[in-house]
Amino acid sequence: MARIIVVTSGKGGVGKTTTSAAIAMGLAKAGHKTVVIDFDVGLRNLDLILGCERRVVYDFVNVINGEASISQALIRDKNCNLLYILPASQTRDKDALTQEGVGRVLEELSKEFQYIVCDSPAGIEKGANLALYYADDAFVVTNPEISSVRDSDRMLGILSSKSRRAERNEEPIKEYLLLTRYDPDRVKLGEMLSLDDVQEILSLELLGIIPESRSVLSASNAGIPVILDEKSEAGQAYADVIARYLGEKRPHRFIDGKRGFLKRLFGGRK
Amino acid sequence: MLNISPVLEFKSSTFFAPILILFNNDIAAIEEALQEKISLAPEFFKDSPLIVDLRELNKQNQDLDFVQIVQILRRIGFFPVGIRGGNEQQNKQARALSIPIDTVREQSSSISIGEAQKHEATPQPSPQPSPQPEVPVAKESANPAAAPPVAVTSTLVTQPIRSGQRIYASGDLIILSQVSAGAEIMAEGNIHVYNTLRGRALAGVHGNTAARIFCFDLQAELISIAGDYKTSEDLNKQTYKNPVQIYLQNHALIIKEIA
Numbered sequence: 001m002a003r004i005i006v007v008t009s010g011k012g013g014v015g016k017t018t019t020s021a022a023i024a025m026g027l028a029k030a031g032h033k034t035v036v037i038d039f040d041v042g043l044r045n046l047d048l049i050l051g052c053e054r055r056v057v058y059d060f061v062n063v064i065n066g067e068a069s070i071s072q073a074l075i076r077d078k079n080c081n082l083l084y085i086l087p088a089s090q091t092r093d094k095d096a097l098t099q100e101g102v103g104r105v106l107e108e109l110s111k112e113f114q115y116i117v118c119d120s121p122a123g124i125e126k127g128a129n130l131a132l133y134y135a136d137d138a139f140v141v142t143n144p145e146i147s148s149v150r151d152s153d154r155m156l157g158i159l160s161s162k163s164r165r166a167e168r169n170e171e172p173i174k175e176y177l178l179l180t181r182y183d184p185d186r187v188k189l190g191e192m193l194s195l196d197d198v199q200e201i202l203s204l205e206l207l208g209i210i211p212e213s214r215s216v217l218s219a220s221n222a223g224i225p226v227i228l229d230e231k232s233e234a235g236q237a238y239a240d241v242i243a244r245y246l247g248e249k250r251p252h253r254f255i256d257g258k259r260g261f262l263k264r265l266f267g268g269r270k
Numbered sequence: 271m272l273n274i275s276p277v278l279e280f281k282s283s284t285f286f287a288p289i290l291i292l293f294n295n296d297i298a299a300i301e302e303a304l305q306e307k308i309s310l311a312p313e314f315f316k317d318s319p320l321i322v323d324l325r326e327l328n329k330q331n332q333d334l335d336f337v338q339i340v341q342i343l344r345r346i347g348f349f350p351v352g353i354r355g356g357n358e359q360q361n362k363q364a365r366a367l368s369i370p371i372d373t374v375r376e377q378s379s380s381i382s383i384g385e386a387q388k389h390e391a392t393p394q395p396s397p398q399p400s401p402q403p404e405v406p407v408a409k410e411s412a413n414p415a416a417a418p419p420v421a422v423t424s425t426l427v428t429q430p431i432r433s434g435q436r437i438y439a440s441g442d443l444i445i446l447s448q449v450s451a452g453a454e455i456m457a458e459g460n461i462h463v464y465n466t467l468r469g470r471a472l473a474g475v476h477g478n479t480a481a482r483i484f485c486f487d488l489q490a491e492l493i494s495i496a497g498d499y500k501t502s503e504d505l506n507k508q509t510y511k512n513p514v515q516i517y518l519q520n521h522a523l524i525i526k527e528i529a
Contacts, residue, residue: 150433153450157432201450201468203430 002110005117006135006173008159008226010151012122014143018216019238020119021049022227023139026242028083029227032114035074037089037105039131040121041096047087050077051223061089064101070108072102079228084113094127102130124158137174137245140204143181144193149201152177156202177204180239183212184256195255208241210234211254287351291323292339295332298469301342308346320348321372325355336363424459431455431469443473456459460484470494474518488525498523 007020017040024036032069038046041061047053052075063086070086077083086105089096101238120131132138138159142152159173160166166173179198186192195209210216215232221227227242231234233254240250292300308315322344325336336356343350353364354372361371424442431437431445432454443457446464453469455461461473463485474481474496481495488509492501495518506525513528 150452153433154452156430157453158433159448160429160432161435200466201448225476 002106002113002116003137004106004110004135005115005137005139006120006132007117007139007141008061008120008132008155008184009122009141009148009261010124010128010155011035011143011148014024014138014141014148015178015210015216016122016141017049017119017138018179018220018226019178019210020117021090021143021225022238023242023245024115024117025050025077025080025083025225026227026238027115027117027246028080029080030242030246033082033084033112034115034117035084035086035109035113036117036119037086037109038119038160039097040119041088041127042090042093043121044088044090046113047075047085047120048223049220049224050085052077052085053223055166056087059089060105061092062094063105065070070105079224094121094130097130099130099133106134124154127163128155129158130175132159133162135159135163135173136165137176139176139178141178141180141201141209142198142202144179144183144187144195144198146193149193149198150166153201156204157264175204176207176245177202178207178210180210181212182253182254194254207244208237208251209252209254210241285322287319289321289323289354290343291326292334293326295327295334297334297338298341300339301346304342304346316347318348319351321348321352322356323352324353324357324360327359333357334360336360337367340367340369359386425457433469457481472499473516479518481518484514484528485516486513487511488514493523493525495523500525 005023007016007023009016018167024034028034028259036046036050036061038044039060040046044059044162047056055075058073060073062068063070063073074086077085086109106116118131118135121127132154140152140155142148156175159175163173165171177198179195182195183192187194195206199206211233213226213232213234215229216226216234219229219235226232226234227238237254240253243250278523289361294300322336322339322343324334324336336353340350350369351358352370352372356364356371364371407420416454423439425437425439425441427437427443427445428447430447431449431453433450436454437443437445437456439457439459441457442459442462444462445455448466449463449469449471450454451468454472455463455469456472456475458474458476458478458481460481461471461483463471465481466487466489467485468489468491470492471483471485471490472492472494473483477496479496483493483495488505489511490502490505492499493516495516496501498518498521500523509525509527514525516523516525518524
C-alpha cells in the first residue's frame, strides 16, 4: 500500500507546487517509486515545474472519466525514472473531480507506487477537499506571514474533520509543517513572523524551513525541481525535509541569519 | 417525485417569557393588581405569553383555582403558556387546559419583569452560523419550558480547535488545547480553556447568566456570557495574555485575573 501525502496550505502562492515537485523528486531519488498528482484542475502548473509540459497527452480527469488508462496518462520524469506525474486537465474545472473517481485512481496507483503526492489547489473548496480526503500525511506549507498562518490553521481544522480518516474514526492524518520563503534577516528586523511565532499558533511537527532563495524561481522557470540544485540553500532544505520525513534525525538549518562574508568564503559549505 | 423536501424539522430554542408569581389567592386583588401593571406598560404586556408561578402560594398553603386564574389572564390579554410549582390539583387543571407544567428548579432563573424587559433589549451577538460545523459534538436537544432539569453534562476536547471550527456543548465545555483565532466555542454552561484562547468563546448561550468562562491565556476575539459580550478591542491590557475568569455581574462582563 502506498502512503498518500497531501501538500496543502489554504492560501495560494505559498509554494505548494514547488514543494510537491521537490518532495516527490526527493522521495524518488531516495529509491521510492513515487507519483505526484496535480489536483489543480483548470490551473495546471505542476507539469511546468517538473518540465514535462510538452509530454502531456492525457490527464487526471481523462483517467477519472475512463477516457484513458492510468498508464496512458502517467508521465515518467526525465531526471529520475522512479518518479511519475499525473497532470491536471487545463480545460476542465474542479467539478470534473469526484470523490469516488479520485478514490478509484488512488487505489489503482497504490498497487504500484510507494508514495503518492497530492498537490492541492489553493482554497478550501472541492479540489482542495478531494486532494486531502484520502491522505495519510499532510505537508502544510506556510509562509511566515499572518494570513498564511491563519489559512493553514483553517486547513488543519479541515484535515482533522473532513478526511476519510476522520470520517472513519481512524488514526488522524499526520500533519507536518513546512515553513517556506523564510528570510531570517527580515525576521530579525521584525518584518516577518519568526518560527516561534508560527509555531505558537500552529504547534506542528516541523519538517523543515525552506529559506527564501533565488534558486527557487530559476528552477521553476527551467522546469527542474529545486531539490536537484544541490548547491542552493532551498535545494538542501528540501533534501533535509525528505531525510527527516523518512526518519532521519537532522538538525534544523536556515533559522538564523546569513553567515558573514568571510565565513561564507571560508566556512566551507559542502 | 425525485427531490422530496422534508415536511418538517424539529429544532430547540429558548424563549423569554415573563413569570407571574402570585403571593395571594385573592382573585379580585390579583386582577386589580394586574390591571394596574398593564396600564403602566400596555404594549409590553399585550398578547404576552406568561408562566404562572404558584410556589409561594403553595408554600403558604393558600389554595387557588387554576382554571379561574387562567380565565382572568386570558380576558386581560395574556397567553398563559405554563404553570410552575402547582399542586396536584392545579397541575391536573393545567393539563386539562393543555398548559404545560414546568417542574421547578430550585436555583430557578426567575427574573422580575423589569429585568426581563432589559434582557430582551440586550443585543445578542450574532455568530455567523457556518452550514456544517466541522467538529460534530453531541448536542442534546433541550426542550425549554417543559423539560425537567437535566443533569449537567460536560464535553471534553483534547485536540486543538482550529480556525473555522465550531464546538457546541449542551453543558460545560472543557478544552485542553488551544483555541485558534477564527474558531468558535459555545456552551450552555461554563467554558474552561486550559490553554490559549484566541477565538470566540460564548458561555451560557441559552441565557444562563451564572455561566462563566475560565481560561489560561486570554487572547480571545470575543467573549460572551448569556448574550453580553466584549470584543478583543474592549479587553483590558492587564488581563490580556493572563489566566482569567469571566463572569456576569449586573449585565456587565467582569474579567478577573486568577492569581
